[in-house]
Amino acid sequence: AQSVTQPDIHITVSEGASLELRCNYSYGATPYLFWYVQSPGQGLQLLLKYFSGDTLVQGIKGFEAEFKRSQSSFNLRKPSVHWSDAAEYFCAVGNNAGNMLTFGGGTRLMVKP
Amino acid sequence: AAGVIQSPRHLIKEKRETATLKCYPIPRHDTVYWYQQGPGQDPQFLISFYEKMQSDKGSIPDRFSAQQFSDYHSELNMSSLELGDSALYFCASGVAGRNIQYFGAGTRLSVL
Numbered sequence: 697a698q699s700v701t702q703p704d705i706h707i708t709v710s711e712g713a714s715l716e717l718r719c720n721y722s723y724g725a726t727p728y729l730f731w732y733v734q735s736p737g738q739g740l741q742l743l744l745k746y747f748s749g750d751t752l753v754q755g756i757k758g759f760e761a762e763f764k765r766s767q768s769s770f771n772l773r774k775p776s777v778h779w780s781d782a783a784e785y786f787c788a789v790g791n792n793a794g795n796m797l798t799f800g801g802g803t804r805l806m807v808k809p
Numbered sequence: 810a811a812g813v814i815q816s817p818r819h820l821i822k823e824k825r826e827t828a829t830l831k832c833y834p835i836p837r838h839d840t841v842y843w844y845q846q847g848p849g850q851d852p853q854f855l856i857s858f859y860e861k862m863q864s865d866k867g868s869i870p871d872r873f874s875a876q877q878f879s880d881y882h883s884e885l886n887m888s889s890l891e892l893g894d895s896a897l898y899f900c901a902s903g904v905a906g907r908n909i910q911y912f913g914a915g916t917r918l919s920v921l
Contacts, residue, residue, distance in 0.1 A: 799853075801851050
């Protein structure tokens with residue numbers, strides 16, 4: 697069975713500081729990996745995805761993520777955080793049939809001015 | 810660009826009542842997925858449809874049923890509602906084989 701772990705429930709960073717959100721997954725085959733962002737009361741917006749190829753993927757809003765098979769990780773990074781990045785971030789793994797996503801527990805990001 | 814449309818956005822029901830949630834996928838998307846997100850929880854997969862046929866099933870209670878219609882919209886029917894059904898229900902749509910799901914804004918169901 698596939699699973700996702702996001703070790704950090706809450707993270708607070710100062711505006712302009714760098715950010716790394718951790719994600720570890722468990723999946724038997726080559727995973728399809730995603731990061732979604734959810735603002736309060738809003739839906740899930742896709743930030744970026746990894747299917748294959750280059751292990752460093754670029755997404756929207758200046759985010760990037762690196763797939764490391766040896767560590768079963770897919771950490772999300774941003775070099776300089778903006779106040780508007782405050783939200784909940786979900787890492788997810790998809791099965792190879794593309795029928796369901798399994799989400800991690802989410803990391804709530806707060807940004808200090 | 811057109812997004813996934815869910816209606817209603819908010820719904821308040823009493824225990825033991827029924828509820829119907831609707832989802833209109835992005836045009837030309839052939840697959841619909843339903844997720845339930847309880848308070849402070851991550852989204853949990855309920856069920857998915859491809860070309861009007863159920864394609865996968867997750868932790869969907871027997872009291873719930875869903876279908877996808879000929880115009881590709883989908884409805885989630887929930888009966889004998891319980892307090893624990895209070896949650897945000899997301900619909901997502903995609904194109905089979907592309908493995909990307911685009912989410913709607915969700916329907917917030919409150920069961921009193």
